[in-house]
Amino acid sequence: MNIPADLKYTTDHEWIKIEGDIATIGITDYAQGELGDVVFVELPKTGDVFTKGEVAATIEAVKTVADLFLPLSGIIEAVNTALDDTSELINQDAYGAGWILKIKISDPSELNGYMSAGDYAASIS
Amino acid sequence: MKPTAFNAIHKALNAKMVAFAGYEMPIQYEGILAEHERVRNHAGLFDVSHMGEFWVSGPDALEFVEYATINNVGSLEKGQVQYSAMCIESGGIVDDLLIYRFADRFLLVVNASNLEKDFIHLSEIAREFDVQLENGSDSIALLAIQGPESKHILKKLTDANLDELKFYHFGIGKVNDVDLILSRTGYTGELGYELYHDPEHSEDLWQALMMAGEEYQLGPIGLGARDTLRLEMKFCLYGNDIDESTTPLEARLGWAMDLDHGDFLGRDAILKQKAEGVGRLLVAFEMQDRGLPRNGYNIYAGEDPVGLVTSGGQSPTLKKGIGLAYVNKPHHKIDTELQIDIRGKRLAIRIVKPPFIQKRTG
Numbered sequence: 172m173n174i175p176a177d178l179k180y181t182t183d184h185e186w187i188k189i190e191g192d193i194a195t196i197g198i199t200d201y202a203q204g205e206l207g208d209v210v211f212v213e214l215p216k217t218g219d220v221f222t223k224g225e226v227a228a229t230i231e232a233v234k235t236v237a238d239l240f241l242p243l244s245g246i247i248e249a250v251n252t253a254l255d256d257t258s259e260l261i262n263q264d265a266y267g268a269g270w271i272l273k274i275k276i277s278d279p280s281e282l283n284g285y286m287s288a289g290d291y292a293a294s295i296s
Numbered sequence: 297m298k299p300t301a302f303n304a305i306h307k308a309l310n311a312k313m314v315a316f317a318g319y320e321m322p323i324q325y326e327g328i329l330a331e332h333e334r335v336r337n338h339a340g341l342f343d344v345s346h347m348g349e350f351w352v353s354g355p356d357a358l359e360f361v362e363y364a365t366i367n368n369v370g371s372l373e374k375g376q377v378q379y380s381a382m383c384i385e386s387g388g389i390v391d392d393l394l395i396y397r398f399a400d401r402f403l404l405v406v407n408a409s410n411l412e413k414d415f416i417h418l419s420e421i422a423r424e425f426d427v428q429l430e431n432g433s434d435s436i437a438l439l440a441i442q443g444p445e446s447k448h449i450l451k452k453l454t455d456a457n458l459d460e461l462k463f464y465h466f467g468i469g470k471v472n473d474v475d476l477i478l479s480r481t482g483y484t485g486e487l488g489y490e491l492y493h494d495p496e497h498s499e500d501l502w503q504a505l506m507m508a509g510e511e512y513q514l515g516p517i518g519l520g521a522r523d524t525l526r527l528e529m530k531f532c533l534y535g536n537d538i539d540e541s542t543t544p545l546e547a548r549l550g551w552a553m554d555l556d557h558g559d560f561l562g563r564d565a566i567l568k569q570k571a572e573g574v575g576r577l578l579v580a581f582e583m584q585d586r587g588l589p590r591n592g593y594n595i596y597a598g599e600d601p602v603g604l605v606t607s608g609g610q611s612p613t614l615k616k617g618i619g620l621a622y623v624n625k626p627h628h629k630i631d632t633e634l635q636i637d638i639r640g641k642r643l644a645i646r647i648v649k650p651p652f653i654q655k656r657t658g
Binding site for chain 1: 312323324327328329330520523524586587588590609610612617639
Protein backbone atom coordinates (compact mmCIF):
# COMPACT_ATOMS: atom_id res chain seq x y z
CA MET A 172 0.00 0.00 0.00
CA ASN A 173 1.40 3.35 -1.10
CA ILE A 174 1.20 5.98 1.72
CA PRO A 175 3.66 8.87 1.21
CA ALA A 176 5.26 10.07 4.45
CA ASP A 177 5.05 13.80 3.68
CA LEU A 178 1.23 14.00 3.54
CA LYS A 179 -1.58 14.31 6.09
CA TYR A 180 -4.53 11.90 5.99
CA THR A 181 -8.22 11.99 6.94
CA THR A 182 -10.52 9.23 8.16
CA ASP A 183 -12.40 9.71 4.84
CA HIS A 184 -9.26 8.44 3.04
CA GLU A 185 -8.22 11.81 1.66
CA TRP A 186 -4.66 13.09 1.57
CA ILE A 187 -3.58 16.70 2.18
CA LYS A 188 -0.35 18.26 0.98
CA ILE A 189 0.51 21.65 2.51
CA GLU A 190 2.61 24.23 0.64
CA GLY A 191 2.42 27.61 2.37
CA ASP A 192 -1.29 28.48 2.67
CA ILE A 193 -2.27 26.16 -0.22
CA ALA A 194 -3.48 22.62 0.44
CA THR A 195 -3.61 20.08 -2.40
CA ILE A 196 -6.22 17.39 -1.80
CA GLY A 197 -6.87 13.98 -3.31
CA ILE A 198 -7.96 10.49 -2.31
CA THR A 199 -5.56 7.81 -1.10
CA ASP A 200 -4.32 4.80 -2.98
CA TYR A 201 -6.38 2.66 -0.60
CA ALA A 202 -9.52 4.70 -1.42
CA GLN A 203 -9.07 4.41 -5.19
CA GLY A 204 -8.58 0.66 -4.80
CA GLU A 205 -11.81 0.34 -2.84
CA LEU A 206 -13.75 2.52 -5.32
CA GLY A 207 -12.49 0.73 -8.42
CA ASP A 208 -12.33 2.32 -11.85
CA VAL A 209 -13.13 6.04 -11.59
CA VAL A 210 -15.10 7.17 -14.64
CA PHE A 211 -16.19 10.72 -13.81
CA VAL A 212 -15.31 13.44 -11.33
CA GLU A 213 -17.61 16.37 -10.68
CA LEU A 214 -15.33 19.27 -9.67
CA PRO A 215 -16.06 22.64 -8.03
CA LYS A 216 -15.12 25.94 -9.66
CA THR A 217 -12.07 28.03 -8.89
CA GLY A 218 -13.12 30.72 -6.43
CA ASP A 219 -15.87 28.64 -4.80
CA VAL A 220 -15.85 29.05 -1.03
CA PHE A 221 -16.24 26.02 1.22
CA THR A 222 -16.46 25.30 4.92
CA LYS A 223 -14.71 22.24 6.34
CA GLY A 224 -16.92 19.16 5.97
CA GLU A 225 -18.81 20.34 2.88
CA VAL A 226 -18.92 18.21 -0.27
CA ALA A 227 -16.59 19.86 -2.80
CA ALA A 228 -16.38 17.12 -5.44
CA THR A 229 -18.03 13.84 -6.32
CA ILE A 230 -16.13 10.83 -7.56
CA GLU A 231 -18.09 8.39 -9.71
CA ALA A 232 -16.68 4.87 -10.05
CA VAL A 233 -18.32 2.18 -12.15
CA LYS A 234 -20.11 0.60 -9.19
CA THR A 235 -20.26 3.37 -6.62
CA VAL A 236 -20.22 7.09 -6.03
CA ALA A 237 -18.19 8.84 -3.32
CA ASP A 238 -18.32 12.42 -2.08
CA LEU A 239 -15.14 14.36 -1.39
CA PHE A 240 -15.70 16.08 1.97
CA LEU A 241 -13.42 19.06 2.17
CA PRO A 242 -11.12 18.58 5.17
CA LEU A 243 -10.28 22.30 5.40
CA SER A 244 -12.20 25.58 4.99
CA GLY A 245 -11.12 27.96 2.26
CA ILE A 246 -11.36 29.12 -1.35
CA ILE A 247 -10.79 26.81 -4.31
CA GLU A 248 -7.50 27.87 -5.86
CA ALA A 249 -7.38 25.28 -8.68
CA VAL A 250 -9.07 22.06 -9.80
CA ASN A 251 -7.50 19.22 -11.74
CA THR A 252 -9.19 19.71 -15.12
CA ALA A 253 -7.21 16.76 -16.55
CA LEU A 254 -9.73 14.58 -14.67
CA ASP A 255 -12.50 15.75 -17.05
CA ASP A 256 -11.19 13.49 -19.80
CA THR A 257 -8.84 11.19 -17.89
CA SER A 258 -10.51 10.46 -14.56
CA GLU A 259 -8.50 7.20 -14.45
CA LEU A 260 -5.54 9.31 -13.27
CA ILE A 261 -7.01 8.87 -9.79
CA ASN A 262 -6.55 5.10 -10.14
CA GLN A 263 -3.17 5.32 -11.79
CA ASP A 264 -1.48 8.01 -9.69
CA ALA A 265 -3.62 8.89 -6.66
CA TYR A 266 -0.97 11.10 -5.00
CA GLY A 267 0.38 12.73 -8.17
CA ALA A 268 -1.44 13.33 -11.47
CA GLY A 269 -4.67 12.19 -9.79
CA TRP A 270 -4.85 15.16 -7.38
CA ILE A 271 -8.36 16.64 -7.22
CA LEU A 272 -8.22 20.26 -6.03
CA LYS A 273 -6.13 22.95 -4.38
CA ILE A 274 -7.60 25.18 -1.70
CA LYS A 275 -6.36 28.39 -0.11
CA ILE A 276 -6.68 27.61 3.60
CA SER A 277 -8.61 30.10 5.72
CA ASP A 278 -7.93 28.45 9.11
CA PRO A 279 -4.61 26.58 9.49
CA SER A 280 -5.65 25.30 12.93
CA GLU A 281 -8.07 22.94 11.14
CA LEU A 282 -5.03 20.89 10.13
CA ASN A 283 -4.58 19.72 13.70
CA GLY A 284 -5.89 16.24 14.24
CA TYR A 285 -5.32 14.85 10.77
CA MET A 286 -3.27 11.68 10.65
CA SER A 287 0.37 11.10 9.83
CA ALA A 288 1.26 8.45 7.24
CA GLY A 289 2.04 6.00 10.04
CA ASP A 290 -1.29 6.55 11.80
CA TYR A 291 -3.17 6.28 8.52
CA ALA A 292 -1.37 3.04 7.63
CA ALA A 293 -2.38 1.63 11.03
CA SER A 294 -6.00 2.77 10.54
CA ILE A 295 -6.46 0.77 7.33
CA SER A 296 -4.47 -2.33 8.23
CA MET B 297 -21.88 -17.05 3.37
CA LYS B 298 -21.49 -20.07 1.07
CA PRO B 299 -18.37 -20.53 -1.05
CA THR B 300 -18.77 -21.74 -4.64
CA ALA B 301 -16.58 -24.54 -5.98
CA PHE B 302 -14.28 -21.87 -7.43
CA ASN B 303 -13.70 -20.01 -4.15
CA ALA B 304 -10.04 -21.03 -3.71
CA ILE B 305 -9.31 -20.04 -7.32
CA HIS B 306 -10.83 -16.56 -6.85
CA LYS B 307 -8.76 -16.01 -3.73
CA ALA B 308 -5.56 -17.23 -5.39
CA LEU B 309 -6.26 -14.67 -8.15
CA ASN B 310 -6.66 -11.92 -5.52
CA ALA B 311 -10.23 -11.17 -6.56
CA LYS B 312 -12.15 -8.61 -4.55
CA MET B 313 -14.81 -10.78 -2.89
CA VAL B 314 -18.29 -9.67 -1.81
CA ALA B 315 -21.34 -11.24 -0.25
CA PHE B 316 -23.98 -11.71 -2.92
CA ALA B 317 -27.24 -13.61 -2.38
CA GLY B 318 -25.68 -15.66 0.39
CA TYR B 319 -22.57 -16.56 -1.61
CA GLU B 320 -19.05 -15.22 -1.43
CA MET B 321 -18.53 -14.04 -5.01
CA PRO B 322 -15.80 -12.20 -6.94
CA ILE B 323 -16.85 -8.65 -7.87
CA GLN B 324 -13.66 -7.91 -9.79
CA TYR B 325 -10.17 -9.21 -10.52
CA GLU B 326 -8.16 -6.72 -12.63
CA GLY B 327 -10.88 -4.02 -12.70
CA ILE B 328 -14.40 -3.71 -14.08
CA LEU B 329 -13.51 -1.68 -17.19
CA ALA B 330 -10.64 -3.96 -18.25
CA GLU B 331 -12.77 -7.06 -17.64
CA HIS B 332 -15.67 -5.57 -19.58
CA GLU B 333 -13.45 -4.80 -22.57
CA ARG B 334 -11.88 -8.26 -22.40
CA VAL B 335 -15.31 -9.87 -22.85
CA ARG B 336 -16.32 -7.53 -25.68
CA ASN B 337 -13.01 -7.97 -27.54
CA HIS B 338 -11.68 -11.40 -26.53
CA ALA B 339 -13.25 -13.73 -23.96
CA GLY B 340 -13.96 -13.96 -20.25
CA LEU B 341 -14.63 -16.70 -17.73
CA PHE B 342 -17.37 -16.18 -15.12
CA ASP B 343 -18.17 -18.19 -12.00
CA VAL B 344 -21.95 -17.99 -11.89
CA SER B 345 -22.44 -21.00 -9.63
CA HIS B 346 -24.65 -18.93 -7.35
CA MET B 347 -27.50 -19.33 -9.85
CA GLY B 348 -30.24 -21.75 -8.72
CA GLU B 349 -31.18 -24.90 -10.63
CA PHE B 350 -34.48 -26.76 -10.18
CA TRP B 351 -35.36 -30.05 -11.88
CA VAL B 352 -38.99 -30.70 -12.85
CA SER B 353 -40.06 -34.22 -13.85
CA GLY B 354 -43.16 -36.41 -13.79
CA PRO B 355 -46.26 -36.90 -15.95
CA ASP B 356 -47.47 -33.27 -15.61
CA ALA B 357 -44.04 -31.62 -15.98
CA LEU B 358 -44.93 -29.71 -19.16
CA GLU B 359 -48.34 -28.58 -17.84
CA PHE B 360 -46.74 -27.46 -14.57
CA VAL B 361 -44.01 -25.38 -16.21
CA GLU B 362 -46.59 -23.92 -18.62
CA TYR B 363 -48.77 -22.79 -15.72
CA ALA B 364 -45.88 -21.47 -13.62
CA THR B 365 -44.19 -19.43 -16.39
CA ILE B 366 -45.35 -16.85 -18.92
CA ASN B 367 -43.92 -18.12 -22.21
CA ASN B 368 -45.11 -20.93 -24.51
CA VAL B 369 -43.20 -23.90 -23.09
CA GLY B 370 -44.91 -26.41 -25.38
CA SER B 371 -43.26 -24.74 -28.36
CA LEU B 372 -39.81 -25.59 -26.98
CA GLU B 373 -37.99 -28.46 -28.68
CA LYS B 374 -35.86 -30.88 -26.73
CA GLY B 375 -32.42 -29.30 -26.44
CA GLN B 376 -33.82 -25.79 -26.57
CA VAL B 377 -33.65 -23.04 -23.94
CA GLN B 378 -36.27 -20.36 -23.32
CA TYR B 379 -36.05 -17.06 -21.45
CA SER B 380 -39.17 -16.55 -19.36
CA ALA B 381 -40.55 -15.24 -16.09
CA MET B 382 -42.75 -16.44 -13.25
CA CYS B 383 -45.54 -14.22 -11.96
CA ILE B 384 -47.80 -14.01 -8.96
CA GLU B 385 -51.55 -13.60 -9.36
CA SER B 386 -51.24 -9.80 -9.55
CA GLY B 387 -49.03 -10.15 -12.64
CA GLY B 388 -45.97 -9.03 -10.64
CA ILE B 389 -42.76 -10.85 -11.48
CA VAL B 390 -41.52 -13.46 -8.98
CA ASP B 391 -38.34 -14.04 -10.98
CA ASP B 392 -36.98 -14.26 -14.50
CA LEU B 393 -35.47 -17.57 -15.50
CA LEU B 394 -34.20 -19.92 -18.18
CA ILE B 395 -36.13 -23.10 -19.03
CA TYR B 396 -34.21 -26.06 -20.47
CA ARG B 397 -36.26 -28.80 -22.13
CA PHE B 398 -34.80 -32.30 -21.79
CA ALA B 399 -36.43 -35.48 -23.22
CA ASP B 400 -38.05 -36.38 -19.91
CA ARG B 401 -37.73 -33.30 -17.70
CA PHE B 402 -37.12 -29.57 -17.44
CA LEU B 403 -34.33 -27.60 -15.82
CA LEU B 404 -35.29 -24.17 -14.45
CA VAL B 405 -32.39 -21.78 -13.83
CA VAL B 406 -33.30 -18.98 -11.41
CA ASN B 407 -31.61 -16.03 -9.74
CA ALA B 408 -29.56 -16.78 -6.63
CA SER B 409 -31.21 -13.93 -4.74
CA ASN B 410 -34.64 -15.54 -5.29
CA LEU B 411 -33.73 -19.19 -4.94
CA GLU B 412 -35.58 -19.93 -1.71
CA LYS B 413 -38.57 -17.75 -2.57
CA ASP B 414 -38.85 -19.39 -6.00
CA PHE B 415 -38.68 -22.89 -4.59
CA ILE B 416 -41.51 -22.16 -2.13
CA HIS B 417 -43.55 -20.47 -4.88
CA LEU B 418 -43.10 -23.41 -7.26
CA SER B 419 -43.70 -25.99 -4.52
CA GLU B 420 -47.10 -24.45 -3.80
CA ILE B 421 -48.08 -24.58 -7.46
CA ALA B 422 -46.73 -28.14 -7.73
CA ARG B 423 -49.36 -29.42 -5.24
CA GLU B 424 -51.93 -29.26 -8.03
CA PHE B 425 -49.78 -31.24 -10.48
CA ASP B 426 -48.30 -34.74 -10.68
CA VAL B 427 -44.68 -33.59 -10.73
CA GLN B 428 -41.45 -33.92 -8.83
CA LEU B 429 -39.67 -30.63 -8.11
CA GLU B 430 -36.07 -30.95 -6.96
CA ASN B 431 -33.61 -28.24 -5.95
CA GLY B 432 -30.37 -29.28 -7.64
CA SER B 433 -28.47 -26.07 -6.91
CA ASP B 434 -25.95 -27.57 -4.50
CA SER B 435 -24.88 -30.29 -6.92
CA ILE B 436 -24.50 -28.03 -9.98
CA ALA B 437 -21.71 -25.52 -10.52
CA LEU B 438 -21.93 -23.07 -13.43
CA LEU B 439 -19.13 -21.57 -15.44
CA ALA B 440 -19.81 -19.12 -18.29
CA ILE B 441 -17.35 -18.42 -21.09
CA GLN B 442 -18.38 -15.35 -23.08
CA GLY B 443 -16.88 -13.26 -25.83
CA PRO B 444 -16.00 -13.47 -29.53
CA GLU B 445 -13.17 -15.97 -28.93
CA SER B 446 -15.20 -18.25 -26.64
CA LYS B 447 -15.91 -20.82 -29.34
CA HIS B 448 -12.26 -21.13 -30.37
CA ILE B 449 -11.26 -21.75 -26.78
CA LEU B 450 -14.02 -24.27 -26.05
CA LYS B 451 -13.27 -26.16 -29.28
CA LYS B 452 -9.83 -27.05 -27.96
CA LEU B 453 -11.43 -28.97 -25.08
CA THR B 454 -14.47 -30.65 -26.64
CA ASP B 455 -15.50 -32.90 -29.51
CA ALA B 456 -19.03 -31.51 -29.37
CA ASN B 457 -20.02 -29.87 -32.64
CA LEU B 458 -20.13 -26.26 -31.55
CA ASP B 459 -20.79 -25.06 -35.10
CA GLU B 460 -24.13 -26.88 -34.99
CA LEU B 461 -25.11 -25.61 -31.53
CA LYS B 462 -27.55 -22.77 -32.14
CA PHE B 463 -28.17 -19.76 -29.90
CA TYR B 464 -30.41 -20.72 -26.96
CA HIS B 465 -29.83 -24.45 -27.50
CA PHE B 466 -27.92 -26.96 -25.37
CA GLY B 467 -26.54 -30.46 -25.41
CA ILE B 468 -24.85 -32.96 -23.13
CA GLY B 469 -21.21 -33.06 -24.12
CA LYS B 470 -17.74 -33.70 -22.83
CA VAL B 471 -15.54 -30.71 -22.08
CA ASN B 472 -12.07 -31.56 -20.74
CA ASP B 473 -13.32 -35.21 -20.54
CA VAL B 474 -16.17 -34.35 -18.19
CA ASP B 475 -19.83 -34.79 -19.10
CA LEU B 476 -21.72 -31.57 -18.65
CA ILE B 477 -24.59 -29.47 -19.97
CA LEU B 478 -23.18 -27.25 -22.70
CA SER B 479 -25.55 -24.35 -23.28
CA ARG B 480 -25.18 -21.56 -25.81
CA THR B 481 -26.56 -18.83 -23.58
CA GLY B 482 -25.25 -15.90 -21.58
CA TYR B 483 -25.87 -12.50 -20.02
CA THR B 484 -23.42 -10.40 -22.04
CA GLY B 485 -24.78 -10.04 -25.59
CA GLU B 486 -21.69 -11.81 -26.94
CA LEU B 487 -21.17 -15.26 -28.43
CA GLY B 488 -20.86 -17.47 -25.38
CA TYR B 489 -21.54 -20.68 -23.53
CA GLU B 490 -22.60 -21.77 -20.07
CA LEU B 491 -21.30 -25.04 -18.64
CA TYR B 492 -23.43 -26.72 -15.96
CA HIS B 493 -21.24 -29.29 -14.26
CA ASP B 494 -20.52 -31.34 -11.15
CA PRO B 495 -18.70 -29.08 -8.65
CA GLU B 496 -16.16 -31.85 -8.13
CA HIS B 497 -14.74 -30.97 -11.59
CA SER B 498 -14.93 -27.17 -11.24
CA GLU B 499 -11.29 -26.44 -10.47
CA ASP B 500 -9.97 -28.69 -13.27
CA LEU B 501 -12.45 -27.20 -15.73
CA TRP B 502 -11.44 -23.64 -14.83
CA GLN B 503 -7.71 -24.38 -15.15
CA ALA B 504 -8.18 -26.25 -18.47
CA LEU B 505 -10.20 -23.37 -19.94
CA MET B 506 -7.74 -20.75 -18.73
CA MET B 507 -4.87 -22.67 -20.26
CA ALA B 508 -6.72 -23.22 -23.55
CA GLY B 509 -7.71 -19.56 -23.54
CA GLU B 510 -4.29 -18.09 -22.92
CA GLU B 511 -3.58 -17.52 -26.61
CA TYR B 512 -6.99 -15.78 -26.92
CA GLN B 513 -6.48 -13.48 -23.90
CA LEU B 514 -9.13 -15.24 -21.82
CA GLY B 515 -9.36 -13.78 -18.31
CA PRO B 516 -11.59 -14.12 -15.23
CA ILE B 517 -14.58 -11.74 -14.99
CA GLY B 518 -16.36 -10.67 -11.81
CA LEU B 519 -19.94 -9.66 -11.03
CA GLY B 520 -19.09 -5.97 -11.59
CA ALA B 521 -18.40 -6.41 -15.29
CA ARG B 522 -21.25 -8.92 -15.56
CA ASP B 523 -23.53 -6.04 -14.55
CA THR B 524 -22.08 -3.47 -16.99
CA LEU B 525 -22.17 -6.05 -19.81
CA ARG B 526 -25.83 -6.89 -19.22
CA LEU B 527 -26.79 -3.23 -18.83
CA GLU B 528 -25.41 -2.37 -22.30
CA MET B 529 -27.78 -5.07 -23.64
CA LYS B 530 -30.78 -3.88 -21.58
CA PHE B 531 -31.04 -7.33 -20.02
CA CYS B 532 -33.18 -7.00 -16.88
CA LEU B 533 -31.65 -7.51 -13.44
CA TYR B 534 -34.11 -8.88 -10.91
CA GLY B 535 -34.41 -6.63 -7.87
CA ASN B 536 -33.47 -3.58 -9.93
CA ASP B 537 -35.48 -3.55 -13.17
CA ILE B 538 -38.09 -6.15 -12.35
CA ASP B 539 -39.72 -7.35 -9.13
CA GLU B 540 -43.13 -8.27 -7.75
CA SER B 541 -44.38 -4.70 -8.23
CA THR B 542 -43.63 -4.71 -11.98
CA THR B 543 -45.38 -6.73 -14.67
CA PRO B 544 -43.98 -8.26 -17.87
CA LEU B 545 -45.89 -5.64 -19.88
CA GLU B 546 -44.34 -2.77 -17.96
CA ALA B 547 -40.88 -4.37 -18.20
CA ARG B 548 -41.46 -4.90 -21.95
CA LEU B 549 -40.93 -8.62 -21.69
CA GLY B 550 -43.84 -9.23 -24.04
CA TRP B 551 -41.42 -10.95 -26.45
CA ALA B 552 -40.88 -13.60 -23.75
CA MET B 553 -44.60 -13.98 -22.97
CA ASP B 554 -47.43 -15.79 -24.77
CA LEU B 555 -50.87 -14.65 -23.65
CA ASP B 556 -52.70 -16.82 -26.19
CA HIS B 557 -51.55 -20.39 -25.68
CA GLY B 558 -53.21 -21.17 -22.36
CA ASP B 559 -53.53 -20.20 -18.74
CA PHE B 560 -50.62 -19.29 -16.48
CA LEU B 561 -50.39 -17.76 -13.04
CA GLY B 562 -50.79 -13.98 -13.38
CA ARG B 563 -52.32 -14.14 -16.88
CA ASP B 564 -55.73 -12.71 -15.90
CA ALA B 565 -54.17 -9.65 -14.28
CA ILE B 566 -51.83 -9.14 -17.23
CA LEU B 567 -54.72 -9.42 -19.73
CA LYS B 568 -56.64 -6.85 -17.70
CA GLN B 569 -53.64 -4.53 -17.65
CA LYS B 570 -53.24 -4.97 -21.40
CA ALA B 571 -56.90 -4.10 -22.00
CA GLU B 572 -56.80 -1.06 -19.70
CA GLY B 573 -53.43 0.12 -20.94
CA VAL B 574 -50.03 0.17 -19.28
CA GLY B 575 -49.21 3.41 -17.48
CA ARG B 576 -45.43 3.15 -17.42
CA LEU B 577 -42.75 1.34 -19.38
CA LEU B 578 -39.15 0.32 -18.85
CA VAL B 579 -37.02 2.46 -21.16
CA ALA B 580 -33.35 2.74 -22.03
CA PHE B 581 -31.77 6.17 -21.84
CA GLU B 582 -28.43 7.88 -22.37
CA MET B 583 -27.01 10.87 -20.52
CA GLN B 584 -26.76 14.00 -22.66
CA ASP B 585 -24.78 15.84 -19.98
CA ARG B 586 -21.80 14.52 -18.00
CA GLY B 587 -22.98 12.46 -15.05
CA LEU B 588 -23.90 8.93 -14.10
CA PRO B 589 -27.44 7.72 -13.43
CA ARG B 590 -27.93 5.33 -10.51
CA ASN B 591 -30.75 3.16 -9.17
CA GLY B 592 -33.36 5.31 -7.40
CA TYR B 593 -32.70 8.64 -9.16
CA ASN B 594 -35.82 10.55 -10.26
CA ILE B 595 -36.68 11.58 -13.80
CA TYR B 596 -38.58 14.73 -14.70
CA ALA B 597 -40.32 16.29 -17.68
CA GLY B 598 -39.91 19.93 -16.73
CA GLU B 599 -41.29 20.13 -13.18
CA ASP B 600 -43.30 16.89 -13.37
CA PRO B 601 -41.82 13.72 -11.90
CA VAL B 602 -42.34 11.11 -14.65
CA GLY B 603 -39.95 8.27 -13.90
CA LEU B 604 -37.51 6.37 -11.71
CA VAL B 605 -34.11 4.91 -12.62
CA THR B 606 -33.81 1.17 -11.93
CA SER B 607 -30.29 0.50 -13.27
CA GLY B 608 -27.56 2.86 -14.38
CA GLY B 609 -23.89 3.59 -14.65
CA GLN B 610 -21.07 4.13 -17.04
CA SER B 611 -21.18 2.24 -20.35
CA PRO B 612 -17.56 1.15 -20.80
CA THR B 613 -18.19 0.79 -24.55
CA LEU B 614 -19.95 4.12 -25.14
CA LYS B 615 -17.95 5.90 -22.42
CA LYS B 616 -21.02 7.72 -21.12
CA GLY B 617 -23.77 7.25 -18.59
CA ILE B 618 -26.60 4.89 -19.55
CA GLY B 619 -29.58 3.64 -17.63
CA LEU B 620 -32.92 1.89 -17.48
CA ALA B 621 -35.95 3.57 -15.97
CA TYR B 622 -39.68 3.19 -15.59
CA VAL B 623 -41.15 6.23 -17.32
CA ASN B 624 -44.81 7.23 -17.46
CA LYS B 625 -46.50 7.29 -20.85
CA PRO B 626 -46.29 9.27 -23.12
CA HIS B 627 -42.75 10.25 -22.09
CA HIS B 628 -41.40 6.78 -22.96
CA LYS B 629 -40.99 7.34 -26.71
CA ILE B 630 -37.60 7.05 -28.45
CA ASP B 631 -35.72 10.38 -28.67
CA THR B 632 -37.78 12.02 -25.91
CA GLU B 633 -35.61 14.44 -23.94
CA LEU B 634 -36.13 14.36 -20.16
CA GLN B 635 -34.19 15.43 -17.08
CA ILE B 636 -32.61 13.38 -14.34
CA ASP B 637 -32.01 14.63 -10.81
CA ILE B 638 -28.42 13.83 -9.83
CA ARG B 639 -27.66 15.14 -6.33
CA GLY B 640 -29.95 18.12 -6.77
CA LYS B 641 -28.87 19.00 -10.31
CA ARG B 642 -31.13 18.47 -13.32
CA LEU B 643 -29.20 16.94 -16.22
CA ALA B 644 -30.47 16.04 -19.71
CA ILE B 645 -31.22 12.46 -20.80
CA ARG B 646 -32.59 11.05 -24.03
CA ILE B 647 -34.66 7.89 -24.45
CA VAL B 648 -32.93 5.53 -26.89
CA LYS B 649 -33.79 2.32 -28.69
CA PRO B 650 -32.19 -0.65 -26.89
CA PRO B 651 -29.80 -2.38 -26.84
CA PHE B 652 -27.24 0.36 -26.26
CA ILE B 653 -24.76 -1.52 -28.42
CA GLN B 654 -25.26 -4.21 -31.07
CA LYS B 655 -25.79 -7.79 -29.89
CA ARG B 656 -23.20 -10.20 -31.28
CA THR B 657 -24.47 -13.53 -30.05
CA GLY B 658 -23.93 -15.02 -33.54
